[in-house]
Amino acid sequence: xxxxxxxxxxxxxxxxxxxxxxxxxxxxxxxxxxxxxxxxxxxxxxxxxxxxxxxxxxxxxxxxxxxxxxxxxxxxxxxxxxxxxxxxxxxxxxxxxxxxxxxxxxxxxxxxxxxxxxxxxxxxxxxxxxxxxxxxxxxxxxxxxxxxxxxxxxxxxxxxxxxxxxxxxxxxxxxxxxxxxxxxxxxxxxxxxxxxxxxxxxxxxxxxxxxxxxxxxxxxxxxxxxxxxxxxxxxxxxxxxxxxxxxxxxxxxxxxxxxxxxxxxxxxxxxxxxxxxxxxxxxxxxxxxxxxxxxxxxxxxxxxxxxxxxxxxxxxxxxxxxxxxxxxxxxxxxxxxxxxxxxxxxxxxxxxxxxxxxxxxxxxxxxxxxxxxxxxxxxxxxxxxxxxxxxxxxxxxxxxxxxxxxxxxxxxxxxxxxxxxxxxxxxxxxxxxxxxxxxxxxxxxxxxxxxxxxxxxxxxxxxxxxxxxxxxxxxxxxxxxxxxxxxxxxxxxxx
Amino acid sequence: xxxxxxxxxxxxxxxxxxxxxxxxxxxxxxxxxxxxxxxxxxxxxxxxxxxxxxxxxxxxxxxxxxxxxxxxxxxxxxxxxxxxxxxxxxxxxxxxxxxxxxxxxxxxxxxxxxxxxxxxxxxxxxxxxxxxxxxxxxxxxxxxxxxxxxxxxxxxxxxxxxxxxxxxxxxxxxxxxxxxxxxxxxxxxxxxxxxxxxxxxxxxxxxxxxxxxxxxxxxxxxxxxxxxxxxxxxxxxxxxxxxxxxxxxxxxxxxxxxxxxxxxxxxxxxxxxxxxxxxxxxxxxxxxxxxxxxxxxxxxxxxxxxxxxxxxxxxxxxxxxxxxxxxxxxxxxxxxxxxxxxxxxxxxxxxxxxxxxxxxxxxxxxxxxxxxxxxxxxxxxxxxxxxxxxxxxxxxxxxxxxxxxxxxxxxxxxxxxxxxxxxxxxxxx
Ligand code: HEM
Numbered sequence: 001x002x003x004x005x006x007x008x009x010x011x012x013x014x015x016x017x018x019x020x021x022x023x024x025x026x027x028x029x030x031x032x033x034x035x036x037x038x039x040x041x042x043x044x045x046x047x048x049x050x051x052x053x054x055x056x057x058x059x060x061x062x063x064x065x066x067x068x069x070x071x072x073x074x075x076x077x078x079x080x081x082x083x084x085x086x087x088x089x090x091x092x093x094x095x096x097x098x099x100x101x102x103x104x105x106x107x108x109x110x111x112x113x114x115x116x117x118x119x120x121x122x123x124x125x126x127x128x129x130x131x132x133x134x135x136x137x138x139x140x141x142x143x144x145x146x147x148x149x150x151x152x153x154x155x156x157x158x159x160x161x162x163x164x165x166x167x168x169x170x171x172x173x174x175x176x177x178x179x180x181x182x183x184x185x186x187x188x189x190x191x192x193x194x195x196x197x198x199x200x201x202x203x204x205x206x207x208x209x210x211x212x213x214x215x216x217x218x219x220x221x222x223x224x225x226x227x228x229x230x231x232x233x234x235x236x237x238x239x240x241x242x243x244x245x246x247x248x249x250x251x252x253x254x255x256x257x258x259x260x261x262x263x264x265x266x267x268x269x270x271x272x273x274x275x276x277x278x279x280x281x282x283x284x285x286x287x288x289x290x291x292x293x294x295x296x297x298x299x300x301x302x303x304x305x306x307x308x309x310x311x312x313x314x315x316x317x318x319x320x321x322x323x324x325x326x327x328x329x330x331x332x333x334x335x336x337x338x339x340x341x342x343x344x345x346x347x348x349x350x351x352x353x354x355x356x357x358x359x360x361x362x363x364x365x366x367x368x369x370x371x372x373x374x375x376x377x378x379x380x381x382x383x384x385x386x387x388x389x390x391x392x393x394x395x396x397x398x399x400x401x402x403x404x405x406x407x408x409x410x411x412x413x414x415x416x417x418x419x420x421x422x423x424x425x426x427x428x429x430x431x432x433x434x435x436x437x438x439x440x441x442x443x444x445x446x447x448x449x450x451x452x453x454x455x456x457x458x459x460x461x462x463x464x465x466x467x468x469x470x471x472x473x474x475x476x477x478x479x480x481x482x483x484x485x486x487x488x489x490x491x492x493x494x495x
Numbered sequence: 496x497x498x499x500x501x502x503x504x505x506x507x508x509x510x511x512x513x514x515x516x517x518x519x520x521x522x523x524x525x526x527x528x529x530x531x532x533x534x535x536x537x538x539x540x541x542x543x544x545x546x547x548x549x550x551x552x553x554x555x556x557x558x559x560x561x562x563x564x565x566x567x568x569x570x571x572x573x574x575x576x577x578x579x580x581x582x583x584x585x586x587x588x589x590x591x592x593x594x595x596x597x598x599x600x601x602x603x604x605x606x607x608x609x610x611x612x613x614x615x616x617x618x619x620x621x622x623x624x625x626x627x628x629x630x631x632x633x634x635x636x637x638x639x640x641x642x643x644x645x646x647x648x649x650x651x652x653x654x655x656x657x658x659x660x661x662x663x664x665x666x667x668x669x670x671x672x673x674x675x676x677x678x679x680x681x682x683x684x685x686x687x688x689x690x691x692x693x694x695x696x697x698x699x700x701x702x703x704x705x706x707x708x709x710x711x712x713x714x715x716x717x718x719x720x721x722x723x724x725x726x727x728x729x730x731x732x733x734x735x736x737x738x739x740x741x742x743x744x745x746x747x748x749x750x751x752x753x754x755x756x757x758x759x760x761x762x763x764x765x766x767x768x769x770x771x772x773x774x775x776x777x778x779x780x781x782x783x784x785x786x787x788x789x790x791x792x793x794x795x796x797x798x799x800x801x802x803x804x805x806x807x808x809x810x811x812x813x814x815x816x817x818x819x820x821x822x823x824x825x826x827x828x829x830x831x832x833x834x835x836x837x838x839x840x841x842x843x844x845x846x847x848x849x850x851x852x853x854x855x856x857x858x859x860x861x862x863x864x865x866x867x868x869x870x871x872x873x874x875x876x877x878x879x880x881x882x883x884x885x886x887x888x889x890x891x892x893x894x895x896x897x898x899x900x901x902x903x904x905x906x907x908x909x910x911x912x913x914x915x916x917x918x919x920x921x922x923x924x
Pocket of ligand 1: 418
C-alpha cells in the first residue's frame with residue numbers, strides 16, 4: 001500500500017491551522033482565464049506535509065465546477081466529477097428540499113451562491129495575528145488582478161474555540177486513517193472514530209473498500225502526465241487523487257434571539273443554559289458530553305485529562321434521558337456500529353441480519369455511522385454576545401455566525417446525508433416532527449426525554465440559524481492544481 | 496384484524512398514445528411529484544381504505560442491456576401500470592374504486608390497446624391484474640383509518656399536556672390514568688374516535704394458516720433442489736455475468752429528482768430484465784416465493800429484517816418472467832433508503848436483483864453486490880421509473896410514527912401496566 005504523498009495534499013485536509021487565528025475567504029470569479037491559470041501555477045499553496053515550526057501563513061484554493069470550466073477543463077473530464085458537485089448546492093429545487101434550504105433559507109435569499117451567482121473559486125488565506133494584510137499582498141500579486149474578480153471577502157473572527165452561541169466547537173472530529181491500516185472488510189461491531197482515508201481524499205479506498213468515482217484521464221491527453229496514476233485503474237491518471245470536496249455554507253446565528261428565547265422559555269438564566277446544553281448535547285463550560293462516559297475503549301479516541309470529551313457513545317442512553325435524541329451532536333454523529341447489540345459469531349450475526357437483533361421502538365433505527373462522517377473546518381464570523389447579555393435582548397446587532405466548511409469524498413453520502421437524514425429530518429431516529437433545535441426547526445419543537453415521566457417539550461421554537469450562502473467546491477491536490485493551471489493548453493492541443 | 500392487499504393493473508398503451516397519457520397523468524398533480532388527492536380523474540383521497548397508489552408508465556431504459564448476452568433487444572409494448580395498497584378484500588375495493596373513479600379510469604385506459612368504451616370496467620381491470628411474486632406490508636392489520644385516528648389521538652394528548660403542565664409533570668403511572676380519563680371524555684364528546692379492530696375475515700385466516708403450513712414443505716423441496724443446482728451453476732455465472740451500471744443520465748436523474756422529497760415519504764418504481772436462461776428464472780421464482788413467505792408470516796410487525804422504513808413493497812414478474820418490476824413506499828430520501836438497504840439488508844437485495852441483468856457482482860448470491868455502493872446506486876437509478884402519479888393516504892407519517900401512535904393508543908385502552916411499562920409508554924408522548 002503506497003504511502004500518502006502529503007506534499008500533494010492541501011494542508012487543511014490534515015490540519016485545522018488553529019494556530020493561524022486570522023482567516024479570510026475570498027470568493028472569486030475568473031476574469032481572464034490565462035491570467036488566472038498563470039497565477040495558479042505560481043500560487044504558494046500550503047500542503048499537508050508536516051512542518052516544524054508550523055507554517056506562519058497558509059493558502060488554500062478550491063474551485064466550483066463553473067470555475068473549472070472557466071479555466072478550460074474539458075467536458076469529458078468534468079463528467080467524472082460527482083453529480084452533486086456538477087449540479088451545485090443551489091442547483092435544483094429537489095436538492096434544496098433535501099437540505100432544508102426552504103423559506104428564509106432558500107437559495108433565492110442567499111447573499112452569495114444563489115442560482116445565477118457565478119462563483120468560480122474560493123481562496124482561503126490564514127495567518128497568525130495581524131499578518132493577514134501582508135499575506136494577502138503576497139498572495140494576491142502577479143497576474144491576480146487580471147485573473148480574478150473578488151466577489152466577496154468573507155472575514156472571520158477568532159472566538160477562542162467557541163461558536164457564536166458560546167459553545168466550544170470542534171471537539172469531535174473523525175480520525176483519518178492516514179497510514180492506510182484500516183480493515184473494512186467485516187461488519188464493525190463497535191463504533192470507531194477512525195475512518196478510511198477514502199472518506200476524506202479521493203483516490204483511496206473508502207469505508208466500503210471501494211474507490212469513489214472521480215475524473216480519470218488517459219495519460220497523454222492534455223498534460224495529464226503531471227497527475228498521479230490511478231491506484232485501481234491501470235493506465236489512467238487521477239485528477240481526484242489527494243483532492244476532496246469542500247462544502248461551504250454561511251450560517252448566520254441569531255445569538256440574541258437564541259438566548260432570549262431560551263431565557264423566556266425556561267424562566268431563569270441558569271435554566272436557559274441547561275436547555276441550551278440539552279440542545280447541543282454538551283455542557284456550556286467544558287464541552288463535556290451529556291451522554292454517559294463509555295467504559296470500553298473507543299478506537300480513535302484518546303483519553304484526555306480534562307474529561308471524557310469523546311469517550312462516549314449513546315448505547316448507554318438509548319432513550320435520550322441524558323443527551324436528548326434530538327440534540328445537535330447526537331444527530332450529527334449518532335456513534336453507531338454496524339449491527340445493533342454486538343452479535344458475535346456467525347450464527348448470531350446472521351440472525352441479527354435477518355431481524356433477530358434487539359427489539360423495541362426506536363431500537364436499531366439508525367444504521368452504521370461510519371459511512372456518514374465529515375471533517376469540519378469552518379470558522380466563525382462576527383463577535384459573540386455573552387449569554388447573560390444576549391438573554392436581556394441586548395448585544396450589538398451585527399451579523400454573526402459560522403462559515404461552515406466540511407471536507408468529504410462523497411458529498412451525497414456524507415454531508416448531504418448528515419444534513420438531510422439526520423440534522424434537518426423531523427423524523428430522525430423515530431422522533432415525531434422535530435429537527436435539530438439549533439439548525440431547524442422543522443416542527444418548531446424540541447423534546448427532552450425524562451426518567452419516569454413524559455418528555456419535556458419546548459414548543460414555538462423559532463429559527464436561530466439562517467443559511468446566507470453556500471457552494472460545493474473541489475479542493476484539488478497539488479498536482480491536480482498544476483493540471484488545472486495548464487488546462488487551456490491541453491484543450492487547445494486536443495482540438 | 497383487517498388484512499392489507501394490493502392491486503396492479505398493467506395494460507399496453509396504444510401506439511402513439513404515450514404523450515396523451517402522460518399529459519392526462521400530469522393533470523392529476525399540483526406539480527410533478529405532488530399529486531392532487533382530489534383530482535378529477537381518480538380522487539384517491541375519497542377512497543378511505545387506500546394507503547398508497549401510483550400510476551407509472553413502464554418506460555424501460557435498459558432494454559438494450561440484453562445485447563451483453565448476444566441476444567436481440569425485445570421490444571415489449573410500452574405499458575402503463577396502476578397499482579395501490581388497501582385495507583380489506585380485493586373485490587370490494589375494486590368495486591369501490593370503479594364507483595368512485597370509473598369515468599376517470601376509463602379516460603386513462605382508453606389509451607390502452609384492447610380497451611373499448613363499452614366494456615365492463617371492473618372486469619377489464621381484473622383481467623389486467625398482475626399478481627406480485629413478493630408482497631410486503633409494514634404492519635399487518637393496520638388500516639388507513641387506524642393510522643389517521645391514532646395520529647389524531649397522539650396529537651390531542653400532546654396538545655393536552657402542553658396546555659396542562661400539571662398533568663405533564665405527573666409520574667408515568669398517574670399520567671396514564673389521567674390521560675385515559677381525558678381520552679374517554681374526548682371520545683364521549685365525539686372529538687376523538689378510536690374504531691375498534693374489526694374481526695379477522697374467516698376465509699382470509701384460513702387461507703393464511705394453510706399457506707403458513709403447507710407452503711413450508713413445498714418451499715423446502717424447491718429450495719433444496721434449487722440449492723443443489725446452484726452449487727454447480729451459480730459461481731461460474733456470477734463470475735462472468737457483465738455488470739452494467741454506468742452513471743445515470745443526468746437528465747433522467749433530474750427528472751426523477753423533481754419527483755422526490757416533497758414530503759417525508761417517497762415512492763420508488765423500477766424495472767429490469769432477468770438474465771437470460773432458465774437457471775436465473777428458476778432462482779428468482781424460488782427466492783421470491785421464499786421472501787414472500789417471510790413477508791407474509793414473519794415480517795408482519797414493522798420491520799423487514801432490520802429495515803423499518805418500508806410501508807409497502809412488491810416484486811412483480813412481467814412478460815412471462817422475462818422482466819421484473821419493483822415498487823415500494825418508504826420513509827426518507829432515496830439516498831438514505833439506499834444506504835439503509837446497503838448497510839442493513841444488502842444480502843436481501845442481492846439474492847433478488849443479482850438475477851437481473853447488469854447488477855453489481857455478487858458472491859454466492861448473498862455477498863458483495865450492493866456493498867459496491869456507488870455501482871449499486873447507479874444501477875438503482877438507472878432502472879428507476881419516473882412515477883407520474885403517486886398518492887399517499889397518510890402523508891407526513893412515517894412507519895415509526897404509526898408504530899408509536901399504535902403503542903400510545905394501546906396505553907389508553909389496556910388495563911394495568913407495570914411502572915416500567917408505564918415509563919416506556921410515557922416516553923412516547
Ligand atoms: C451555526 C450552525 C452550527 C452550530 C452553532 C454548531 C455547533 C456545534 C457544536 C457546539 C458542536 C459540539 C462540539 C463538537 O462536538 O465538536 C458541534 C458538533 C458537530 N456539528 Fe455542528 N454546528 C452547526 C452546524 C452544523 C452543520 C450544518 C453540520 C453538518 C451538516 C454540523 C455537524 C456537526 C458534527 C458532525 C459535529 C460533531 C458531532 C460528534 O462527532 O459528536 N454542525 N456543532
